[in-house]
Amino acid sequence: MSRAAVLGLCSVSLLLFAAPAGAKQASPEVFLTIRLVSKTQSSRVVDRAPKHEINKGDVVYALSFLYNQAAQFGRPKGALVGYDRALDTFLSRTRARVSVQVTLPDGGLKLAGEVSRTTAPVIRVVGGTGRYAHVRGTCSERDPKNGPAINVYRLQLP
Numbered sequence: 001m002s003r004a005a006v007l008g009l010c011s012v013s014l015l016l017f018a019a020p021a022g023a024k025q026a027s028p029e030v031f032l033t034i035r036l037v038s039k040t041q042s043s044r045v046v047d048r049a050p051k052h053e054i055n056k057g058d059v060v061y062a063l064s065f066l067y068n069q070a071a072q073f074g075r076p077k078g079a080l081v082g083y084d085r086a087l088d089t090f091l092s093r094t095r096a097r098v099s100v101q102v103t104l105p106d107g108g109l110k111l112a113g114e115v116s117r118t119t120a121p122v123i124r125v126v127g128g129t130g131r132y133a134h135v136r137g138t139c140s141e142r143d144p145k146n147g148p149a150i151n152v153y154r155l156q157l158p
Helices: 003-018
Strands: 030-046 059-068 079-088 097-105 108-116 121-131 136-142 149-157
Touching: 030 079
Parallel strands: none
Antiparallel strands: 030 059, 030 149, 059 079, 079 097, 097 108, 108 121, 121 136, 136 149
16 A cells, blocks of 8 residues: 555544544634613603503513724724614513614624613523524623613623
8 A cells, every 4th residue: 555545544534533423513602792882762652550650561662773882893983883672561660571672783683581670681682693693692781870871792602
């Protein structure tokens, strides 16, 4: 057997032992943090009785524009980079079920969960599209005094 043939067999054997049939190579997970300034553009409230106070059954629909808190998405700080549509259904005076659809330049995120009015909201990322397909993570909202809310998305991309 020629030296080239022996080297070829050795190479094939190494490949077979290194990657068993059907095995996928592990790809490194990517962690990504996105910080966006959220400015509410419009909202609509369905106020159930008793009127003029937050209570079970009240619903809030909101549309917010999202701006870069720092340069990201290939755009400068302050650039409009997306929007979100939120649906908040109050389960009590202090708790709400939240569903949010976020649209960004390279895909979208779906968030859902329950939040409390007494603590800073943290909502689970339950799905995504485009770059964010199969993403996991959370979104927390920081509500600075005298300014717009800051949404901080902590994502784990597959």
